[in-house]
Amino acid sequence: MYKKALEFEKVTFSYEESKGAILESLNFDIKEGEFVSIVGASGSGKSTLFRLITGLEIEQTGRILINGQQHHSRLGHVGYMPQEDLLLPWRTILDNAALPLELKGVAKGKAYTQVKELLSEFGLEGYEHRFPANLSGGMKQRVSFLRSVLSGSNVLLLDEPFSALDAITRLSMQEWLLEQWQKRKQTILFITHDVQEALFLSDRIFIFDKQPLKEFQQVKVPLERPRSLQDIDRPEIVKLKHQLMEELRMKVDA
Template sequence: MSELALQFKNVSFHYENEPGKMPILQNLHLSIKEGEFVSIIGPSGSGKSTLFKLITGLEQPTQGDIFLQNKLAFNRLGEVGYMPQQDLLLPWRTIAENAGLPLEIKGMKKREAHRKVLELLEEFGLKGVEDKFPNELSGGMRQRVSFLRTILSGSRVLLLDEPFSALDAITRLTLQEWLLAQWEKRKETILFITHDVNEALFLSDRIFILTETPTCKLEEVSVPLERPRKLKDLNETKLIGIKEDLINQLRAKVTS
């Protein structure tokens, strides 16, 4: 039986300043296995970002418990890696200095952090840009730096919040393939927020759909594709019905 990387047990949540304190999550149960790649899709306002805030520890459940690696985790700040939509690279720090920031925060000396970053730059397609500044890199390259920084947080659970949404279509497809190769090599547990159904199908073992508020349960779809995958696999007949069903669920929520 696989170990669990993340678990919600009977989790409810509402924001204290909301009128009437309407719940966003209500008695939610959720289990993610070690090494899984799980995508979360849903329309804006369905609770995807709230889910991530609870996992990172930026918010605490109104009710229920959250477990990391089968241990009850009250203080989750710094225990999971987080990659936001925007890369948030510091413009006054070089690429190597930006990537090494999580190591410095954990107390590693700057020189040692720099050495550790240099060991990984080629693997992440960043060799030769370590002394450049963020404004000298393309959007795709900046997102590679952001993912490297997330990896260097040291967590086995990584939360990726629409990291490719601001990129052009070709760069986005290239980075999807690159991310999948990195995950298959490292096998961290990844939770990935996206609005793109194709992206979710290509990357994921399972897809969770948020379609109701408050969210009492997550609709779940297992992706019937073997690994390793190629983008052309999305054209397989067995995926067409799944894709249409996912789009229809999202569309029904937006138009309801």
Template sequence: MSNSALEFKDMSFGYPYENDLFMELNVAVQPGEFVSIIGASGSGKSTLFKLTVGLEEPTRGSIRLDGEKKANRLGHVGYMPQQDLLLPWRSILDNAALPLEIKGVSKKEAHKRIIPLLDEFGLNGTRDKFPSELSGGMRQRVSFLRTVLSGSPILLLDEPFSALDAITKVSMQEWLLQQWEKQGSTIIFITHDVDEALFLADRVFVLTETPIKELKEVTVPLNRPRRLEDLYSADLLEVKKDLMFELRSTIT
């Protein structure tokens, strides 16, 4: 059996002088899987992201990548932030090149690798533009390209489409699924949007109680490739209803 791409093993975490946020949590994500994590604001989503990418370390237990317990996860999980966080003084090409530069690849070599990818990511004609010249959706494409170029087999996407308008959002979701099918990477997608979570993921994890002892898990009853109208199938609506009730109970 192959190793899990990401595994939390009896993981506990709390900030100093505060109650624990996570208590002996066990979660495993399989290679190539698309997983959504959903929760209301303040449910520990951002802490979970910090733990996964390695900005925070668990107080007890461990986080394993591909079965290995790495001393430092920074640089091993690709991260796509909520705002695009493109560096305004870098061109699109140089923004995409950032993770490669940090890994020690020369600028020239980095550019050679990125230029063919720009087309593939629907970014043709943007290479010498600055981020401020691009629309929100295009900027998120650059941001995703940059995340992919981190070279990590596991990517963590933190509400990347939450700032986009509804129409752009849907087309970006479809675009993301196409990209994921092409790249074959493992994706963890944090969101607060139930439709988004269901449309994208194989499995949805719900953050409910605090401290979090286990994640409620829902397998999405849809096949791939998915179409937008799948969101209105009877099976899915049933799952969605359950999820909504689950989430609502955490707020009151």
């Protein structure tokens, strides 16, 4: 029996009851150390799901469990990496990365030590005293991911973190993210609109449909680990990619 990092048990949520539910009696779980991507049209509930997991929204009914526990407030119990890096422009890279530790009350000197121990691993050594304006898009996202890792949670939510990057940088960051995930074995829930990105990164893909979200299609990615970008060109993966893209197109057109 595998250990569950995240569980939704009959979760229902709506922003306004008069407009109907976004999620309705939704059940699913993600096991510890798993990489799961969510794809789906805009408005299908992806961002709402993340807001519920982080505790920015509260479910009307049901339970959300993180590492088997239900928390009165989930804020701080998961790491979150948004689409935009949200680095504070007036703080150095060192200060930006140390922010989650500071918010937990860690002394500044100790927080700096923890950050510095990871700078080389994240490709940021020598840049700690620079400001965000002096970094490339890829490096900013590395800082953002470092910040989410320093949250201390084994559950990380990544909301389209590479969508604003150019194609080459995006591929490089995908490979880098996989290396970090394989090394740390944290549980990652990843939102993307890119089916190929989902196939390359994930163990499973959740395909969200129209609201209310009661259940959804799940696809197990038929690739072993470790994997490389060349694996995406395998005939069975290309076939699966086109199949998923067609299904998503049909759902949008329906």
